[in-house]
Each structure stands twice: as C-alpha cells, then as structure tokens.
Amino acid sequence: xxxxxxxxxxxxxxxxxxxxxxxxxxxxxxxxxxxxxxxxxxxxxxxxxxxxxxxxxxxxxxxxxxxxxxxxxxxxxxxxxxxxxxxxxxxxxxxxxxxxxxxxxxxxxxxxxxxxxxxxxxxxxxxxxxxxxxxxxxxxxxxxxxxxxxxxxxxxxxxxxxxxxxxxxxxxxxxxxxxxxxxxxxxxxxxxxxxxxxxxxxxxxxxxxxxxxxxxxxxxxxxxxxxxxxxxxxxxxxxxxxxxxxxxxxxxxxxxxxxxxxxxxxxxxxxxxxxxxxxxxxxxxxxxxxxxxxxxxxxxxxxxxxxxxxxxxxxxxxxxxxx
Amino acid sequence: xxxxxxxxxxxxxxxxxxxxxxxxxxxxxxxxxxxxxxxxxxxxxxxxxxxxxxxxxxxxxxxxxxxxxxxxxxxxxxxxxxxxxxxxxxxxxxxxxxxxxxxxxxxxxxxxxxxxxxxxxxxxxxxxxxxxxxxxxxxxxxxxxxxxxxxxxxxxxxxxxxxxxxxxxxxxxxxxxxxxxxxxxxxxxxxxxxxxxxxxxxxxxxxxxxxxxxxxxxxxxxxxxxxxxxxxxxxxxxxxxxxxxxxxxxxxxxxxxxxxxxxxxxxxxxxxxxxxxxxxxxxxxxxxxxxxxxxxxxxxxxxxxxxxxxxxxxxxxxxxxxx
Numbered sequence: 001x002x003x004x005x006x007x008x009x010x011x012x013x014x015x016x017x018x019x020x021x022x023x024x025x026x027x028x029x030x031x032x033x034x035x036x037x038x039x040x041x042x043x044x045x046x047x048x049x050x051x052x053x054x055x056x057x058x059x060x061x062x063x064x065x066x067x068x069x070x071x072x073x074x075x076x077x078x079x080x081x082x083x084x085x086x087x088x089x090x091x092x093x094x095x096x097x098x099x100x101x102x103x104x105x106x107x108x109x110x111x112x113x114x115x116x117x118x119x120x121x122x123x124x125x126x127x128x129x130x131x132x133x134x135x136x137x138x139x140x141x142x143x144x145x146x147x148x149x150x151x152x153x154x155x156x157x158x159x160x161x162x163x164x165x166x167x168x169x170x171x172x173x174x175x176x177x178x179x180x181x182x183x184x185x186x187x188x189x190x191x192x193x194x195x196x197x198x199x200x201x202x203x204x205x206x207x208x209x210x211x212x213x214x215x216x217x218x219x220x221x222x223x224x225x226x227x228x229x230x231x232x233x234x235x236x237x238x239x240x241x242x243x244x245x246x247x248x249x250x251x252x253x254x255x256x257x258x259x260x261x262x263x264x265x266x267x268x269x270x271x272x273x274x275x276x277x278x279x280x281x282x283x284x285x286x287x288x289x290x291x292x293x294x295x296x297x298x299x300x301x302x303x304x305x306x307x308x309x310x311x312x313x314x315x316x317x318x319x320x321x322x323x
Numbered sequence: 324x325x326x327x328x329x330x331x332x333x334x335x336x337x338x339x340x341x342x343x344x345x346x347x348x349x350x351x352x353x354x355x356x357x358x359x360x361x362x363x364x365x366x367x368x369x370x371x372x373x374x375x376x377x378x379x380x381x382x383x384x385x386x387x388x389x390x391x392x393x394x395x396x397x398x399x400x401x402x403x404x405x406x407x408x409x410x411x412x413x414x415x416x417x418x419x420x421x422x423x424x425x426x427x428x429x430x431x432x433x434x435x436x437x438x439x440x441x442x443x444x445x446x447x448x449x450x451x452x453x454x455x456x457x458x459x460x461x462x463x464x465x466x467x468x469x470x471x472x473x474x475x476x477x478x479x480x481x482x483x484x485x486x487x488x489x490x491x492x493x494x495x496x497x498x499x500x501x502x503x504x505x506x507x508x509x510x511x512x513x514x515x516x517x518x519x520x521x522x523x524x525x526x527x528x529x530x531x532x533x534x535x536x537x538x539x540x541x542x543x544x545x546x547x548x549x550x551x552x553x554x555x556x557x558x559x560x561x562x563x564x565x566x567x568x569x570x571x572x573x574x575x576x577x578x579x580x581x582x583x584x585x586x587x588x589x590x591x592x593x594x595x596x597x598x599x600x601x602x603x604x605x606x607x608x609x610x611x612x613x614x615x616x617x618x619x620x621x622x623x624x625x626x627x628x629x630x631x632x633x634x635x636x637x638x639x640x641x642x643x644x645x646x
Contacts, residue, residue, distance in 0.1 A: 027468035078431060082424040101405040101471060104427060108401060109464040111434065115457045123446035130453060134438045141432040145350035148424060 003310050004317070007045040011069065012038070014062045020113070030094045030106040031113070034073045037091050042318075044069040046176035047183075049310055050194055053303065056184020060120075064129060064183060067117035068176050070110050071133070075140060077107035082148070111137075121183070129179050136175040143167025156234050158243065162203065165236075170202035193297045197311065200294035204287045205318045210235040211283045212320070214271060226267045232257045236286070237279050244277040291319060326633050327640070330368040334392070335361065337385045343436070353417045353429040354436070357396045360414050365641075367392040369499035370506075372633055373517055376626065379507020383443075387452060387506060390440035391499050393433050394456070398463060400430035405471070434460070444506070452502050459498040466490025479557050481566065485526065488559075493525035516620045520634065523617035527610045528641045533558040534606045535643070537594060549590045555580045559609070560602050564593075567600040614642060 015035055020028040044065035051061035079085075080093040081103045087093060095103035118129050146164040150156050177198040181191035213228045214237055228235050238257070242250060253273055256266045274280065298311055338358055343351040367388035374384035402408075403416040404426045410416060418426035441452050469487040473479045500521040504514035536551045537560055551558050561580070565573060576596060579589045597603065617638065621631055 022465070024465060024468045024472055026472055027465060078427050081427060100423070102468075104401050104404060104430075105464055105468055105471075107427075108431075108434070109461060111431070112457050112460040112464065115438065115453070116461070119450075119454055119457075123450040126453075127442075127446040127449045130438070130449075131442055134435050134442075137435040138432060138439070141428055141435065142345070142347060142350060145347045145425075145428055148428075149347055149349055 003313070004045065007048050008041055010048065010058070010062065011041050011044050011065060014066055015069070018063075018066060018117075026098075026102065027106055027109055030077075030098055030102055031073075031110050033097075034077060034088070034094060034110075035070065037089050039089055041069060042314075043072050043172060043176045046173055046198065046314075047180035049314070050177040050180025050186075050191075051184045053194070053301075053307055053311070054181055054184035054186040054190070056180070056186075061180055061183045063117045063120055064179055065176075067114045067133065068172070068179070070114035070117065071137065072172065074107045074110040074114065075144070077103055077110065079144065081107075082144075125182065128182055132175050132178055132182075136171050139167045139171050143169075143171075150234050153234075156239060158236075158239050161234070161236055161239050165206040166199065166203055169206040170199040173202040173205075174198035190301050193300045196297040197294045200290040200297070201315050201318060204290035204294065204315075207236050207283060207287050207290070208319055210237055211280070211287065213237075214274065215280050226271070229256075229267050229270050230260075230262065232260065236283060237274055240279045240282050241274050241277045244279070244282070245273055249273045249277065287319065291315060326636070327368065330371050331364060333371065333381070333385065334364050334367050334388060337389055338392070341386075341389060341440075349421075349425065350429055350432055353400075353421055353425055354396075354433050356420075357400060357411070357417060357433075358393065360412050362412055364392060365637075366395050366495060366499045369496055369521060369637075370503035372637070373500040373503025373509075373514075374507045375503075376517070376624075376630055376634070377504055377507035377509040377513070379503070379509075384503055384506045386440045386443055387502055388499075390437045390456065391495070391502070393437035393440065394460065395495065397430045397433040397437060398467075400426055400433065402467065404430075405467075448505065451505055455498050455501055455505075459494050462490045462494050466492075466494075473557050476557075479562060481559075481562050484557070484559055484562050488529040489522065489526055492529040493522040496525040496528075497521035513624050516623045519620040520617045523613040523620070524638050524641060527613035527617065527638075530559050530606060530610050530613070531642055533560055534603070534610065536560075537597065538603050549594070552579075552590050552593050553583075553585065555583065559606060560597055563602045563605050564597050564600045567602070567605070568596055572596045572600065610642065614638060 015038075019036075020032050022028050047061050047065035047068055048058055051058055076088060077094050080088055081095045081100055085093050086096050093103075094106060098106075115130065115133070118126055118133070121129060143164050143166070146160070147168060150160070150164065174195040175198075178191045178195040181194050186194070210228065213235070214226050224230075228237075234257075238253070241253060245253065252269060256270055259266075294315065295312070298308055301308070338361075342359075343355050345351050370384050370388035370391055371381055374381055399411060400417050403411055404418045404423055408416050409419050416426075417429060421429075438453065438456070441449055441456070444452060466487050466489070469483070470491060473483070473487065497518045498521075501514045501518040504517050509517075533551065536558070537549050547553075551560075557580075561576070564576060568576065575592060579593055582589075618635070621634055624631065
C-alpha cells in the first residue's frame with residue numbers, strides 16, 4: 001500500500017503547515033492535539049485519490065481534504081464525551097485532559113474551522129462542496145443519534161442497522177470521494193458513482209468491524225475479543241442471530257444481552273448461537289455484497305482500469321483482504 | 324417599537340414553516356424546542372432590517388435570518404451545558420430534559436442546519452455569507468473560551484474584557500447586519516459600516532447588561548439583583564473598580580471575590596466600592612462612547628435619515644433608553 005503512504009505524507013505535511021496558532025491557546029491547543037494524534041487519515045486521502053483519479057490539481061484538493069479530517073476529528077471529540085471514552089488512539093481524550101467544556105467548545109470550533117478550509121475554492125465549486133459537507137454532517141448527527149437510540153430500543157431491525165451505519169460511516173467516505181472528484185471537475189454523474197463506491201465500501205467496512213470483533217484474529221484486529229458482546233451492542237451479528245436463531249436461542253440471547261458481565265460463559269454461549277445460526281457466513285456474504293455493489297459503481301466510471309487500481313487496493317485494505 | 328413586532332411576526336412564521344420534521348425525533352425535537360422557545364429574536368431581525376435598509380428582497384433574507392437564529396440557539400444549547408444552567412427563558416434547558424449527550428448532538432446538528440439555510444443564495448453571495456458566518460462562529464468560540472479563562476485568571480485587563488465581549492456578543496449582531504446588507508446587494512463598504520454599527524451597539528449592550536446587574540431596576544431588568552457579584556464574575560464594573568479603587572478597597576474586593584457566599588454584606592460592600600470609585604459613571608460613559616461610535620458608522624451610510632430610524636430605535640431599545 002505504498003500509494004497510501006505517499007498520500008499520508010502529503011496530509012501530514014499539510015496538517016503541520018496548518019497547525020492552529022490562534023488564541024486563546026486553551027481552545028486551539030486541544031484541536032492541534034487531536035489532529036496531530038494521527039489515525040490512518042483515510043478520509044482526507046480519499047479526497048486526494050478522487051482528485052487524482054480525474055486528473056485534478058492535487059494542490060487544490062489539500063485544504064478540502066483537511067476539512068474532512070477536521071470534521072472527522074470534531075465528531076471524535078464529541079463522540080468521546082458521549083461515550084465517556086478515556087482513550088483515543090492510545091492517548092487520553094480531550095475531555096479527560098481538559099474537561100467536558102473544553103471538549104464541547106474545541107469540537108465546535110473544529111467543525112467551524114473545517115468549513116473555512118473550503119474557502120480557497122471558487123464560488124460555484126465552494127457552494128457544491130459546502131452543500132455536500134453540510135448534508136453529510138447532518139446525516140452523521142442522525143446516525144449518531146440512531147446509534148444512541150439503539151442502546152435502549154427493543155426492536156432494532158436489520159434495515160435500521162444498515163441505515164445507521166450508512167449514516168455514521170458510509171456517507172463520510174462517500175462525501176470525501178465526491179468532493180475530491182468535483183474539485184477535479186468530474187461530471188456530477190461520475191462524482192456520484194464514486195460517492196456510491198465510497199458509501200458501500202464504508203458500509204462493508206463497518207460490517208467487517210462487527211464481524212472481526214467476534215470472529216477476527218485478536219492480534220491482527222488489535223481490540224479486545226468480543227468487546228461488542230460484553231457491551232451488549234446490537235451489532236449486525238446480534239440482529240441476524242435474532243432473525244435466524246430458534247426461539248430457545250433467542251431467549252438465551254436476550255438473557256445474556258440483558259446483563260453486563262465479564263463472565264466468559266457469555267461470550268462462549270453467544271458465539272455458539274451465532275455459529276449455529278450461521279451468522280458468520282451471512283455476514284461475510286453481506287460484506288461481499290456491499291463490496292460488489294461498490295465495485296459495480298466504480299466500473300461505471302469511464303476511465304482506464306489502471307487508474308482505478310488504487311481504489312480497489314484501498315477497498316481490499318479496508319476489508320482486510322490483503323493476504 | 325411597532326416595527327420590531329412586525330419583524331418578529333415574519334420570523335415566527337418562518338420558524339413555524341421550517342419546523343424540523345426529520346428523523347430521528349430524539350435529535351430534532353430538542354432543536355425545535357429551543358427554537359420555538361422564543362427569545363426576542365433580535366439577531367434574525369437585524370438581518371431583515373439591514374436587507375430592508377438597502378431595499379433588498381426581504382423574502383431572500385428570511386432563511387439566512389433563520390440561519391443566524393439557529394446558530395445563536397446552537398451556542399445557547401452548548402453554553403447551557405457548560406454553565407450547568409437548569410433554565411433558559413424560564414424553561415428547562417435541553418441537557419436538563421434529555422441529558423448532556425442529546426444537548427451536545429442537537430447543538431451540533433443545529434449548527435450544521437444553520438449553514439444549510441444559506442443554500443438558496445446564488446454561489447457568489449452564498450460564499451460571501453458563509454465566510455462571514457464561519458468567521459463569526461470561530462470568533463464566538465474564542466470569546467466563549469476567553470470568558471471561561473477569565474474565571475480563573477488573576478489579571479484580566481480592561482482590554483481583555485472588551486475583546487471578550489466583542490467576540491461573544493458584538494460580532495454576531497455585526498455579522499447579522501452585514502449579511503442582510505450583502506443580500507440586498509449593498510456595497511462592501513456600506514455593509515462594513517453597518518457591521519461596525521452592530522459591533523459597537525453589541526458591545527454597548529453587553530456593558531449595559533453588566534451595569535444593570537448592579538445599578539438597574541430589578542423589576543425592569545427581570546434578573547436577580549447583583550447576581551454577577553454573588554457569582555464573582557469579573558465584569559467591567561469589577562475591572563474598572565480594580566483599576567480605580569484605593570489599595571485598601573482592592574484588598575476588600577479581592578476578599579469578597581475570593582469567596583462564594585449569599586451574604587448581603589458582600590453586595591453592600593462591593594457596591595459601596597463601585598460607587599466610591601465612580602464605576603457607575605465610568606461605565607455609563609463607556610456605553611455612551613460605543614453607542615456614539617456605532618452611530619458614527621451608521622451616519623456614514625449614504626441613505627436618507629428616515630431609512631435609518633429603525634436602527635436608532637433598535638439601539639435605544641437595546642440600551643434601555645426608551646423612557
């Protein structure tokens with residue numbers, strides 16, 4: 001994934017260049033902290049990749065790419081407060097270090113600063129990008145609220161779940177690709193194809209995340225095994241199990257999901273039901289389906305296959321199929 | 324102030340029309356709640372007034388006016404969380420009713436929705452307005468953080484204070500006027516004059532708010548007498564007193580401002596120092612000064628005096644000089 005590293009370097013350099021030096025430092029320092037605390041920065045990379053796909057000027061796409069990264073970090077700051085998360089990427093979260101008030105306010109400021117990163121674009125393009133950006137932001141808030149609602153909802157459906165992860169994850173990668181495409185002057189139709197590619201790859205990625213929580217290799221996944229089961233999270237695995245398990249198994253699932261316990265019997269029992277209901281196979285088929293839909297959209301873009309190669313590699317990387 | 328009521332009706336009708344019907348209701352219902360829980364709605368009125376001043380199309384200014392109102396309410400939701408305020412306009416605050424998480428998220432969504440209310444404008448104008456809007460938002464966050472910092476800062480200066488209230492209050496009324504003017508196709512120069520009028524009237528208003536807390540008629544002001552003194556708030560009165568009081572008085576001020584007490588002796592003693600240091604007169608002169616600066620900018624606008632009358636009336640209303 002050498003091309004990813006190249007892009008990562010471009011983004012890292014741009015973030016360095018645009019470090020906030022504004023005052024008061026109590027507001028801007030936490031913003032620099034979370035942005036500097038780098039994740040894989042895949043979303044801004046998607047902006048640059050889309051721009052390159054349509055032979056756009058990478059330089060022009062850099063600040064909009066940062067806008068996406070800043071926006072993403074704004075959601076992380078506020079989500080971490082809501083989840084009472086002590087750590088993010090192995091570092092203390094902002095509200096842990098500076099309190100909830102600084103977390104709220106520096107998140108707000110980061111969202112607004114993200115909007116400002118589009119201001120070098122000419123008015124027509126600026127408007128198009130801001131419209132996508134705002135729409136994406138609104139949908140993300142809806143997805144986050146849906147996720148919160150699910151915790152206490154009795155009858156979450158499979159469709160609800162797909163809608164939630166589409167809103168929470170799918171639309172931001174979709175929008176990143178589309179904004180990059182528009183900056184490169186792609187047609188609305190082609191930008192939309194790339195949007196849909198990003199959306200379905202994002203959905204597949206999120207479902208894979210649920211899958212790996214239970215069926216993944218702990219070492220490779222780097223998270224606690226079956227954390228979602230311990231947390232009683234209504235993941236796609238749980239929802240499919242509730243759909244396909246026997247009445248007796250459903251009762252057992254309800255029993256385990258109604259209590260918080262670190263008892264390993266819980267994971268053992270739940271996993272057994274998951275396997276008996278063939279949830280693992282069903283989920284892999286679902287991932288495959290969304291991956292296929294994504295690639296169908298990619299194939300509609302009228303460009304040489306060679307140019308699309310990085311997109312396929314990125315999808316493989318996200319869906320952990322490198323090996 | 325009949326013209327204010329006319330504008331209020333236009334805004335109320337528009338807010339009614341644009342009630343959020345989106346889902347999930349858990350996200351959008353609190354947004355409707357705070358917007359429906361009407362204050363005086365002066366900021367959106369400023370947008371319409373400015374548009375009318377330059378003979379613009381009021382219809383075109385309505386959604387941008389709502390953007391300003393939504394933005395203002397976004398700040399209220401988040402500020403109320405930070406201040407742990409149980410009530411806003413005599414109704415329970417959102418975080419009191421629905422918890423901090425819904426408060427954070429519905430505030431975020433309201434900010435993003437505010438941006439979307441500019442989307443009917445043509446690209447050039449859209450970009451101008453969004454730039455002002457984002458810049459104003461960033462400055463407001465800075466002002467809020469400064470206000471938070473002041474609570475624990477030992478040496479807040481008079482200049483710091485003016486900067487803080489300019490950021491927290493002045494720039495939003497300024498931006499409201501400017502956006503209305505630009506929508507009416509006013510020149511950049513004239514829009515800027517109106518911006519400065521709004522800024523200084525906003526500053527004067529905020530200083531008046533500090534003044535009335537101590538020297539106002541409780542019945543008319545409608546707030547607890549000397550609430551700022553009980554709260555140890557470093558208002559302009561306190562800062563001027565620290566500048567002009569004797570060494571002994573300063574010691575006494577420091578004594579009272581270092582303890583939280585409902586003891587009325589505190590208010591009695593502090594007020595005595597304020598009066599001896601002639602803080603009341605100094606503050607009234609300061610209000611007068613900013614009011615004058617504001618009106619100087621208004622007079623630079625090349626339009627008949629008759630057209631500017633509502634702006635003077637609004638300033639008088641804000642500075643409680645009707646009687």
